[in-house]
Amino acid sequence: ALSQQQGLDVHYAVSGDGPLAQILPPVLLEKVSARYRAAGVQLETQKTLQEIRAEGGRLVVRFEDGHALNCDWVVYGIGMEPNRALADIADLKMALGGIAVDAQMRSSDPHIWAAGDLATYPDPVWGTPVRLEHWDNAEATGHAAGLAMAGETTSFAHQSLFYSDIYEFGFEAVGICRSSMECRTALSPDGAQAVIYYLQDRRVRGVLLWNVWKKADAARALIAARTEVRQASWKGPLQNW
Ligand SMILES: Cc1cc2nc3c(=O)[nH]c(=O)nc-3n(C[C@H](O)[C@H](O)[C@H](O)COP(=O)(O)OP(=O)(O)OC[C@H]3O[C@@H](n4cnc5c(N)ncnc54)[C@H](O)[C@@H]3O)c2cc1C
Numbered sequence: 001a002l003s004q005q006q007g008l009d010v011h012y013a014v015s016g017d018g019p020l021a022q023i024l025p026p027v028l029l030e031k032v033s034a035r036y037r038a039a040g041v042q043l044e045t046q047k048t049l050q051e052i053r054a055e056g057g058r059l060v061v062r063f064e065d066g067h068a069l070n071c072d073w074v075v076y077g078i079g080m081e082p083n084r085a086l087a088d089i090a091d092l093k094m095a096l097g098g099i100a101v102d103a104q105m106r107s108s109d110p111h112i113w114a115a116g117d118l119a120t121y122p123d124p125v126w127g128t129p130v131r132l133e134h135w136d137n138a139e140a141t142g143h144a145a146g147l148a149m150a151g152e153t154t155s156f157a158h159q160s161l162f163y164s165d166i167y168e169f170g171f172e173a174v175g176i177c178r179s180s181m182e183c184r185t186a187l188s189p190d191g192a193q194a195v196i197y198y199l200q201d202r203r204v205r206g207v208l209l210w211n212v213w214k215k216a217d218a219a220r221a222l223i224a225a226r227t228e229v230r231q232a233s234w235k236g237p238l239q240n241w
Pocket residue numbers: 080083085086115116117118132133134135136138161162163164
């Protein structure tokens with residue numbers, strides 16, 4: 001948004017290899033980085049923030065490698081930590097930094113349910129503990145907790161989705177998508193679209209749909225079926241969607 005304003009000199013510093021490097025495979029990371037540069041943004045990679053100090057009416061941002069930026073404004077996003085104060089008072093069992101709940105969002109205290117960013121629940125497909133920080137997850141787990149409190153006993157089965165938009169690019173992702181996982185990338189012939197399969201034990205654990213729309217349910221089905229992907233091609237699982 002800042003790079004679309006007239007006359008602003010915008011620097012974008014990230015601690016990793018580029019924007020969303022923890023999610024995107026190298027081919028998309030390169031596209032995204034090139035797009036920021038084309039918009040005039042100075043990308044500064046491998047920059048870990050050390051301090052922000054006011055000096056002479058401006059701000060000086062210093063990074064651990066000694067590099068510094070002088071600027072008028074800083075927007076920073078450095079993640080969040082769950083506020084576990086209430087959970088600690090109630091002595092609830094914790095997992096992955098959140099409140100451990102079962103498939104009905106019920107905590108270790110049978111009178112307390114948890115949902116959203118703070119809830120660590122069994123993955124609906126894999127059964128392993130998962131804690132997600134997305135609004136779709138917050139909405140769906142909140143709904144499930146409400147139903148459970150009212151007596152519903154069905155296990156939580158929703159695979160939540162997250163999305164983002166960067167300039168004219170957009171993506172939706174389902175499941176666990178980390179670039180550190182084994183990935184298979186299928187690019188469209190013109191390179192404008194892509195489907196990335198994130199694998200665990202050769203099975204699809206997450207799917208990222210890059211400029212591909214209305215396929216989230218199909219992606220969920222691939223994950224639910226624990227589909228094996230050896231090689232991803234644009235005519236692969238997509239063909240059957
Ligand atoms: C800058 C930013 C951008 C984001 N962008 C996206 C996005 O593009 N897409 C996406 O899917 N998700 C996004 N998220 C994540 C999304 O906002 C969260 O996953 C979602 O809001 C979690 O909902 P929640 O109800 O679990 O927690 P919250 O929305 O954090 O609500 C928890 C509430 O509990 C209150 N609270 C805490 N402790 C107490 C207490 N002791 N007593 C009473 N109240 C208390 C808090 O004040 C807060 O109002 C973003 C988050 C941030 C911060």
